[in-house]
Amino acid sequence: MDEDGTDEAERVTEAIDGRSAWPEAERVTEAIDGRSAWPEAEGRYRLELTEPDEAVGMDVFATVLDLTPRSPETIVVDIELGRRDTLTGDRQTALERLAANPGVTAGTDRTSGTAPAGMETVDALARLPGDALTHAVVLDEEGRAIVERRTRTTVRFALPETGYEDATGQLAPAVVDRIVRERG
Numbered sequence: 703m704d705e706d707g708t709d710e711a712e713r714v715t716e717a718i719d720g721r722s723a724w725p726e727a728e729r730v731t732e733a734i735d736g737r738s739a740w741p742e743a744e745g746r747y748r749l750e751l752t753e754p755d756e757a758v759g760m761d762v763f764a765t766v767l768d769l770t771p772r773s774p775e776t777i778v779v780d781i782e783l784g785r786r787d788t789l790t791g792d793r794q795t796a797l798e799r800l801a802a803n804p805g806v807t808a809g810t811d812r813t814s815g816t817a818p819a820g821m822e823t824v825d826a827l828a829r830l831p832g833d834a835l836t837h838a839v840v841l842d843e844e845g846r847a848i849v850e851r852r853t854r855t856t857v858r859f860a861l862p863e864t865g866y867e868d869a870t871g872q873l874a875p876a877v878v879d880r881i882v883r884e885r886g
Contacts, residue, residue: 739846741772744860745886749877754854756832758877763838765869766849766859767824772842774819779827780836784811796829858884 740746749762767774783789783797785808799822801808806815817823819840827838832854839850849859861869870878 740860741846744862745866746860746884747881748884749857749881751855759851759857760828762857763849763851765872769865769868770848772848774840774848775843776816776841777819777823778816779838780814781834782812782836783834784809784813786810792829796826800826
């Protein structure tokens with residue numbers, strides 16, 4: 703809690719709602735709106751799935767995180783699940799784990815904010831129902847996007863050429879065929 707009585711979770715909520723003077727507000731809203739800064743020195747790619755496929759989306763997300771030369775620092779999330787939703791087992795635990803981060807706010811029907819980009823957070827995202835994920839973007843220490851999942855059908859990411867070549871060797875050929883180079 704800061705001297706003005708506002709904690710980080712409140713700031714994130716205000717940033718998402720567009721009513722914040724917090725210095726990180728623009729970075730959070732840019733991430734959630736899909737306007738994150740992307741690195742200039744890396745190629746940028748996009749996978750559009752014609753039908754939602756949670757396993758493919760998470761596979762690409764995890765592969766990019768494994769291969770990026772940059773250090774993932776923060777994940778900005780927006781999930782259409784909150785305290786009123788009835789979840790059980792792993793899904794309930796995953797939402798609770800995500801909401802336990804000081805930068806994440808769990809509302810009645812939406813959970814959003816920033817969390818450290820560790821395996822625990824990525825694992826929690828993977829365990830939540832895929833149709834609930836509105837947006838997740840992993841940012842490096844400079845606030846540049848590494849990988850982004852938007853809705854259930856879009857994954858955007860940035861990798862240097864060698865990292866992209868490694869990714870294509872690890873992903874299923876049918877998935878690789880659907881990746882489009884946006885830039886670089």
